[in-house]
Amino acid sequence: AQSVTQPDIHITVxxxxxxxxxxxxxxxxxxxxxxxxxxxxxxxxxxLKYFSGDTLVQGIKGxxxxxxxxxxxxxxxxxSVHWSDAAEYFCAVGDQYGNKLVFGxxxxxxxxx
Amino acid sequence: xxxxxxxxxxxxxxxxxxxxxxxxQNLGHDTMYWYKQDSKKFLKIMFSYNNKELIINETxxxxxxxxxxxxxxxxxxxxxxxxxxxxVYFCASRPGKQETQYFGPGTRLLVL
Numbered sequence: 001a002q003s004v005t006q007p008d009i010h011i012t013v014x015x016x017x018x019x020x021x022x023x024x025x026x027x028x029x030x031x032x033x034x035x036x037x038x039x040x041x042x043x044x045x046x047x048l049k050y051f052s053g054d055t056l057v058q059g060i061k062g063x064x065x066x067x068x069x070x071x072x073x074x075x076x077x078x079x080s081v082h083w084s085d086a087a088e089y090f091c092a093v094g095d096q097y098g099n100k101l102v103f104g105x106x107x108x109x110x111x112x113x
Numbered sequence: 114x115x116x117x118x119x120x121x122x123x124x125x126x127x128x129x130x131x132x133x134x135x136x137x138q139n140l141g142h143d144t145m146y147w148y149k150q151d152s153k154k155f156l157k158i159m160f161s162y163n164n165k166e167l168i169i170n171e172t173x174x175x176x177x178x179x180x181x182x183x184x185x186x187x188x189x190x191x192x193x194x195x196x197x198x199x200x201v202y203f204c205a206s207r208p209g210k211q212e213t214q215y216f217g218p219g220t221r222l223l224v225l
Contacts, residue, residue, distance in 0.1 A: 034213070034214075036216070038154075042218065042219075043203065043216045043217055043218040043219050044156075044203065044216040045216075046213055046215070049213055088154060090156065092156075097210040098207075098210065098212060098213070098214075099144070099161065099168075099169070099207075099210070100158055100161070100169055101148075101158060101214060102158075103155070103156040103157070105153070105154070105155055106154050106155075106156075
């Protein structure tokens, strides 16, 4: 069975600063990895996904993530954070078909001006 | 042109009642899901249907019964509601294997 750990419950960054959100996964086969964002009172929006191929994936809103098999990680990055990025971010791992998603506990991002 | 829609958006009810949440997707996807997000924001899969057939059934009380009348709809019926059922319930759909799941806006259920 797969599992996901997001070590940081809260992160606060200044507007314009760079951002990295950590995600570690556990899965015996090739993982399917996702980052979703949830704004307060809203649903989940997909930021990016990794299925195979290039380990650096680009997503929407200027986000990117890098899959590192040796570290079982899929960290999310953004070079310059905007106030509108304040939200909760969820990392998820899918089974070999990308079917059953297991989510991490989420990281709340606060952006200070 | 909503992709995955859920009704109602908010549901406040008393313990012991029976309620249903509806989900519809207009994307032509084959697979649909129900997830529960608890008060600590932890998201966990409950059920998955593929072409009206149940394919994932996690450890969920049998008071919860999913129903898929057709490929575009997956409803969730909850009997004898308990305080612990208070959560946000998300529906999702996916076109096929190795594809992304698209989530609905959620239904916020509060059991008093």
